[in-house]
């Protein structure tokens with residue numbers, strides 16, 4: 001890929017380019033799109049909006065606004081989007097690291113965001129590559145917004161992530177690509193029924209009373225490939241919800257993610273770093 005430049009966006013023409021990326025990335029309709037006027041006021045009042053340019057083209061952007069979480073000021077990151085034609089070349093990660101740098105420069109220690117726990121690729125980016133963590137599971141967070149549901153009647157559950165951007169954990173992820181995980185020795189709070197071959201896989205009933213300090217929770221590698229209308233997406237989401245909620249209540253925290261087939265969350269009993 002030719003040279004990539006990441007820089008703040010400040011002109012309405014650039015905000016309009018972000019609107020176009022939303023259309024291409026999420027297929028949003030007019031009601032779901034964050035419009036130009038929102039970016040105008042947000043950037044004027046402390047939001048961070050950074051674009052990644054390949055040549056003159058805006059290939060992706062990241063957008064966060066000032067927020068308060070548990071009494072601490074933070075940036076809440078609402079969009080990270082890379083145009084499909086520029087994916088897999090490191091732009092998403094570079095945008096997040098640039099967002100971190102800008103947030104640090106402005107005196108923030110925390111960036112939060114939500115994402116769908118069933119999206120393995122995003123989990124890999126958020127937990128493994130960036131070193132975010134979290135212990136909050138939000139049921140049906142965005143209501144039944146059609147643009148955000150995985151399948152008809154499936155709630156818009158989200159994980160709420162906390163990216164403690166000044167910690168050694170996060171700095172270590174920035175300096176060095178995290179090594180692959182081997183979760184095979186970890187007890188599984190959730191895994192597929194034996195014999196299932198992707199995409200025809202079903203979750204076992206979750207085991208909610210494991211005593212180990214580190215456990216794993218399987219999710220399907222490609223949730224969309226489970227097939228809409230088959231009931232499989234709803235079944236996996238419901239099992240993941242039960243497992244995550246139970247272990248968060250017991251003091252576990254999201255710690256890492258292994259992307260593959262199978263894919264696993266790693267949850268650890270610990271206090272989140274500050």
Ligand SMILES: CC(C)(COP(=O)(O)OP(=O)(O)OC[C@H]1O[C@@H](n2cnc3c(N)ncnc32)[C@H](O)[C@@H]1OP(=O)(O)O)[C@@H](O)C(=O)NCCC(=O)NCCS
Nearest residue numbers: 080081082087088089090091092093115122124125129259
């Ligand atoms: C998520 C998104 C921004 C990633 O952008 P990208 O430029 O393709 O991502 P990168 O090339 O920087 O990869 C970043 C990390 O994502 C994960 N990732 C990206 N592509 C992957 C793939 N094919 N398989 C597994 N992991 C992958 C990896 O963790 C990767 O880091 P690594 O290379 O150190 O392992 C992009 O796919 C996108 O716009 N998706 C739709 C919008 C969205 O879901 N946004 C919310 C993100 S929380």
